[in-house]
Amino acid sequence: MGETATLVHRSPLCDALVELFEAGWQQATPVFGSEAQETEEQPDLSETDCALLxxxxxxxxxxxxxxxxxxxxxxxxTGLSTRLVATSRFQAGAQAARRGWL
Structure with missing residues (x-):
């Protein structure tokens, strides 16, 4: 089998797509937390906080x-979502369950 090579030239469209990806990546929330989050102790959640989740x-x-x-x-x-580094209620509930808060 012969070897082939492809030469890709830079283009404004490609540069814009890379910048868009990088901007989105910086705002992204990890689906699975870091090791530190995995071992985080359960915070004092009130019955109301648990009910919200x-x-x-x-x-x-x-x-x-x-x-x-x-x-x-x-x-x-909003406070719970901030503590859980979540961008939606669903994500907050999932993060709390994964961490053993519930």
Whole structure:
């Protein structure tokens, strides 16, 4: 079998795609955490925090069940998501379960 080579010249489109990838990569959240995250001790989660991570309901329903305002509920969800380095509620629940918080 003969050897072949391909010569690829730089192009503005290729450069733009590489920059787009790099920008997205820097904002990405790891699917599987680092070793440090894997062994992280369980934080003090209140019953409300656990309910927020388990709930699959709309904000209004969750807030009503927990006796919170929707604004307070969203703040607590944002706080939990920040602690878990999650960008969605689903990811927060998955991260909490993986870490043994639930």
């Amino acid at each position: 388990h709930a699959g309901l709309k904000d209004k329903s969750i807030a009503r069940q927990l006796g919170l305002s929707e604004r307070t509920l969203r703040r607590r969800i």
